[in-house]
Amino acid sequence: MNLRHYVTTNMAAPMSSVDKTPAECLQLNSTSFQKKTRSKFISIPGTRPSVQNGQLLVSSGVTSLDYLLGGGLAVGTVLLIEEDRYDSFSRMIFKYFLAEGVVCRHELFVAAAQDDPDDILQELPAPILDDVAIHRPGDQPRMSCEPQDTLDAMKIAWRYQNLPKVQSALASSSRFGHYYDVSKIMEPEIRQAAKWHRFYHPEHPPPSSGTHSPKLESYSALLKSLQEVIQREGFDLNAPLPKSRNILRVGLHSLGSALWGDDLCCHDNPKNVHALTSFLYGLRALLRSSLSVAVVTVPSHLIQDRALMGSITRLCDNAIALESFKGSERETNPLYKDYHGLLHVRQVPRLNCLASQLPDHKDLAFKLKRKQFTIERLHLPPDLSETVSRVGKGEPAAAACASATSSAKHLDF
Amino acid sequence: MFTELNGILNASPESFTPGEFILLSDRQSDASFLIHHFLSFYLKARCKVCFVALVQSFSHYNAVSQRLGVSLTQAKEKGQLTFLEGLKESLSVLIPQEENAENQAMSFLRDPAAGLRSLYEFVQSSVVESNGGGGAEEQWGPPVLLVDDVSVLLSLGVRVGAVLDFSHYCRATVCSQLQGNVVMLVRCDGEAEEDDEGSQQLMRGLTHQSCLTLHVQGLPTGYCRDIHGQVELCWKKRQSDGQHTPKKVFQFKVHDKGVSFFARGTSSAVL
Numbered sequence: 007m008n009l010r011h012y013v014t015t016n017m018a019a020p021m022s023s024v025d026k027t028p029a030e031c032l033q034l035n036s037t038s039f040q041k042k043t044r045s046k047f048i049s050i051p052g053t054r055p056s057v058q059n060g061q062l063l064v065s066s067g068v069t070s071l072d073y074l075l076g077g078g079l080a081v082g083t084v085l086l087i088e089e090d091r092y093d094s095f096s097r098m099i100f101k102y103f104l105a106e107g108v109v110c111r112h113e114l115f116v117a118a119a120q121d122d123p124d125d126i127l128q129e130l131p132a133p134i135l136d137d138v139a140i141h142r143p144g145d146q147p148r149m150s151c152e153p154q155d156t157l158d159a160m161k162i163a164w165r166y167q168n169l170p171k172v173q174s175a176l177a178s179s180s181r182f183g184h185y186y187d188v189s190k191i192m193e194p195e196i197r198q199a200a201k202w203h204r205f206y207h208p209e210h211p212p213p214s215s216g217t218h219s220p221k222l223e224s225y226s227a228l229l230k231s232l233q234e235v236i237q238r239e240g241f242d243l244n245a246p247l248p249k250s251r252n253i254l255r256v257g258l259h260s261l262g263s264a265l266w267g268d269d270l271c272c273h274d275n276p277k278n279v280h281a282l283t284s285f286l287y288g289l290r291a292l293l294r295s296s297l298s299v300a301v302v303t304v305p306s307h308l309i310q311d312r313a314l315m316g317s318i319t320r321l322c323d324n325a326i327a328l329e330s331f332k333g334s335e336r337e338t339n340p341l342y343k344d345y346h347g348l349l350h351v352r353q354v355p356r357l358n359c360l361a362s363q364l365p366d367h368k369d370l371a372f373k374l375k376r377k378q379f380t381i382e383r384l385h386l387p388p389d390l391s392e393t394v395s396r397v398g399k400g401e402p403a404a405a406a407c408a409s410a411t412s413s414a415k416h417l418d419f
Numbered sequence: 420m421f422t423e424l425n426g427i428l429n430a431s432p433e434s435f436t437p438g439e440f441i442l443l444s445d446r447q448s449d450a451s452f453l454i455h456h457f458l459s460f461y462l463k464a465r466c467k468v469c470f471v472a473l474v475q476s477f478s479h480y481n482a483v484s485q486r487l488g489v490s491l492t493q494a495k496e497k498g499q500l501t502f503l504e505g506l507k508e509s510l511s512v513l514i515p516q517e518e519n520a521e522n523q524a525m526s527f528l529r530d531p532a533a534g535l536r537s538l539y540e541f542v543q544s545s546v547v548e549s550n551g552g553g554g555a556e557e558q559w560g561p562p563v564l565l566v567d568d569v570s571v572l573l574s575l576g577v578r579v580g581a582v583l584d585f586s587h588y589c590r591a592t593v594c595s596q597l598q599g600n601v602v603m604l605v606r607c608d609g610e611a612e613e614d615d616e617g618s619q620q621l622m623r624g625l626t627h628q629s630c631l632t633l634h635v636q637g638l639p640t641g642y643c644r645d646i647h648g649q650v651e652l653c654w655k656k657r658q659s660d661g662q663h664t665p666k667k668v669f670q671f672k673v674h675d676k677g678v679s680f681f682a683r684g685t686s687s688a689v690l
Contacts, residue, residue, distance in 0.1 A: 226513075226514070229513060229514055230514050233510070233514055279576075280531070280574065280575060280576035283574040283575060283576075284513065284528070284574075284575055284576065287506075287509065287513075287571070287574070287575060288509065288510065288513040288514070290474075290506060291506035291507065291509050291510045291513070292510065294475075294476045294506055294507075295476075295506075295507065295510075311615065312608075313608060313615040313618060314615075316608025317570070317571075317573070317574040317608065319608070320570075320571075320574075320606060320608065321571070321574060356449065356451065356452075357479060358478070358479050358482035358483065359482065359483060359486070359675060360452050360455065360483055360486070360673050360674065360675065360676070360677070360678065361673045361674060361675055362449075362673075364644065364647075366644065368642050
């Protein structure tokens with residue numbers, strides 16, 4: 007099992023972890039350079055400053071996604087996830103985000119219209135806790151007794167033990183995220199230690215209001231509830247902050263779907279075209295003035311109007327889209343057999359600086375393994391078959407590799 | 420401000436053409452770096468700037484402007500900059516509180532169908548008061564209005580006609596009456612054929628009203644890490660020195676502290 011290190015912004019503070027051996031403590035300060043910023047924040051657990059522009063970052067729960075988004079999610083921003091067709095992988099990332107909040111002891115705000123937020127929280131994946139300090143009274147330090155460990159311990163080349171392993175999966179060398187085992191459910195003790203707030207849409211009946219406005223009552227109620235939580239729990243940056251600061255993680259599931267009362271996904275010319283965009287504007291306003299970070303999932307495959315999707319994307323900061331192969335002909339395509347789907351990065355924000363951290367590659371694919379959600383660059387395997395032309399395989403990765411113009415056809419030599 | 424762009428536009432803080440309506444637009448790209456350029460340019464030129472910032476917070480613009488050598492907080496204190504932070508003001512309108520201490524400028528959010536009259540009145544009051552200022556204040560140059568960005572108004576439910584009316588009124592007040600400049604950013608998404616009626620109409624209307632357009636888009640050949648896109652500059656009227664160059668195209672790369680512009684094919688990554 008690989009060692010994960012729980013890194014806080016205050017690097018001088020000693021790690022207070024019961025299950026670390028002295029040898030592990032020595033290799034805590036990894037060799038990656040971290041810009042020294044005189045941060046005005048008292049160090050908040052689970053955050054670190056970005057090396058590019060000093061922005062305060064939190065982990066999204068998926069280490070590869072953190073790397074893709076420039077180190078993590080910046081506090082005060084919104085991540086938009088365009089759901090895949092059956093909402094399986096986007097829901098997974100949503101749960102990773104919330105689970106990361108539980109493990110880092112952030113506060114959570116979960117809003118959903120389809121499932122009760124209690125049920126969503128009971129399905130969170132179990133963290134792989136070999137080095138995380140979770141206060142559990144009278145707990146034995148966990149010893150990882152898997153046989154894989156003996157393979158990792160090097161006897162001859164022990165100097166190289168500390169170096170990160172070279173891997174094609176996108177990962178940065180200094181990790182502040184955690185890994186989760188999706189085959190297990192998070193233990194109730196860990197979950198109940200977290201403080202969280204809920205908004206379940208069927209519990210909030212729309213008040214009868216006479217004002218005509220483009221905003222839906224469901225979204226207005228959600229915005230109001232979120233503002234109340236931010237102000238009451240001390241996340242508002244305008245008010246004097248309490249001594250111990252924390253981050254609020256906001257998870258909004260499936261906004262824009264019909265269950266929220268919105269008809270964006272049902273009609274070609276929806277009546278409430280601007281309800282979701284007005285809500286996202288208000289959400290951005292709330293987040294910019296508070297210590298919180300939001301993940302919003304939208305069933306974009308049901309929205310016919312691409313221009314509307316474009317304006318929704320522009321109102322969020324980070325935006326990714328998941329396209330899973332389930333149920334499509336690509337599932338059996340041998341080119342994609344290693345992956346579960348494609349991941350498109352639609353937008354990366356420019357925050358407090360001119361440049362943005364664009365990803366290196368645009369052709370990315372993801373795979374959900376038991377202990378890791380990996381995002382990798384899509385490689386075309388060498389064509390070792392007798393026939394030269396790849397007939398009948400539809401549009402293989404050539405379409406994934408093309409960017410704005412898709413006029414490139416595969417060249418047959 | 421970006422010195423290379425000043426050379427291309429043949430402008431400097433000491434001498435620039437007054438009474439211009441400059442339109443910044445982008446398609447599937449991000450032209451916000453041009454807003455930062457014009458903001459620092461006009462502040463250095465000692466103009467009185469009114470900035471309607473609808474999409475980002477004040478600290479974002481302040482952080483970028485400091486890298487470009489201008490301090491927005493100082494400019495605000497001295498009275499040179501009037502900053503409308505749309506995000507902050509909108510919360511009091513979107514979430515109605517009992518005590519209604521809202522800024523009237525963003526009240527169009529409550530009823531977008533009514534139009535942008537209140538926003539225009541805010542602009543007018545902040546731009547006109549400079550000329551009637553007392554002797555104790557420093558004398559600033561011609562007023563400048565910057566809007567970032569106009570297409571978010573469409574997302575919030577305002578009609579295209581209302582936005583075009585607003586830009587026309589601003590142009591009439593700032594450019595014609597007061598010989599100042601107006602810079603607006605409008606953003607499109609998707610191919611030109613897929614645009615919905617509203618944003619296409621807005622784009623065409625604003626292009627017609629402007630005298631200089633800078634259109635930013637990605638490279639036609641695809642994504643490249645070293646060249647972030649291309650800028651197409653289009654002048655509508657003849658320039659003062661008689662030269663008539665209607666269109667120019669440059670490629671650019673955004674760095675931490677500036678943007679470098681170069682002719683097509685001469686990027687340092689290629690040569």
